[in-house]
Amino acid sequence: MSVVILAKNEEKNIEDCLESCKFANEIILIDDGSSDRTVELAKKFNAKIFERSLNGDWGSQQSFGINQTTQPWLLLLDCDERITSSLYQSIKDVIGTGEKKTYLIQRENHFKHYHAQHGTLRPDWVQRFFPNEGIRVEGFVHPKIISSFPEKKLQGRMIHFPYENPDQYYRKLNQYAKLSAEKYFKEERKLSFFRDIVLRPAWAAFKVYFINLGFLDGKIGFIFAANHYSYTLQKYIRYYLLRHSGGKF
Structure with a gap:
């Protein structure tokens, strides 16, 4: 093997x-x-x-x-x-x-x-x-x-053992958000500001915290759900900026 x-x-x-x-x-x-x-x-x-x-x-x-x-x-x-x-x-x-x-x-x-x-x-x-x-x-x-x-x-x-410290964790989330946005851009994925930037992050956090039982992990479960909101928001904001202004403010 x-x-x-x-x-x-x-x-x-x-x-x-x-x-x-x-x-x-x-x-x-x-x-x-x-x-x-x-x-x-x-x-x-x-x-x-x-x-x-x-x-x-x-x-x-x-x-x-x-x-x-x-x-x-x-x-x-x-x-x-x-x-x-x-x-x-x-x-x-x-x-x-x-x-x-x-x-x-x-x-x-x-x-x-x-x-x-x-x-x-x-x-x-x-x-x-x-x-x-x-x-x-x-x-x-x-x-x-x-x-x-x-x-x-x-x-x-x-x-x-996914993360050792917050620096490693947030660095990975930032990297994944960036690469996901670039992937969406290459695929020319449809984008709705209200659906993907306003609603989707909230749904993502709700899903992992309640439907996937993140609340059973206590305070750390809430922290990871909140960070999942942030990650989802970031990747769609990055994608929005790529489509409308070449990734710049």
Whole structure:
């Protein structure tokens, strides 16, 4: 099995990530010009290192990593994710049976100081494990796996540590909002000021806080719902400015 990981300045995460998938026959690390010890630490796990600029295109970067693999099974992993023992056993069982499907893995968010399992941080299912046959990834912000195999859910969860501090969190939200707006602009998506800028952010926050039960996470649940409002508002404001004034005030 090959594991493909994208990285940039992940020295705090890379060892725990690679330790959790050290059962792999091959680890492919695509490094986006790290200036810390990411590459040095990855080499301790015999990872094959490839230097390549991400340039805001996750899909292209992951597809490049996939093209470097040599094993018949493929697992895509982020540096802030960990494979649990129960998930490893499921992966091992699949490889043993050889059942060719696109496997969905449930991802569980963890934080050091807070517990959040609802709203925007409820466990989600992600496509990450498949036969290494004709797989490619498309999309700048939220990449989509292109596979000819039917989907099936795996037993066992992946642990995800999405944010360490507010700076990292808001930096990612800002980056995602910017890339989403640029994607909408390229797609020439329809835009209504009232619907998308006035109403949509409020609906987004209401949905994650009440419908997706974010309120069950207490104060931190409210904080994430409020930030989801801000993120939704920002990406549509950015899109509005791109359409009407070239992205400038």
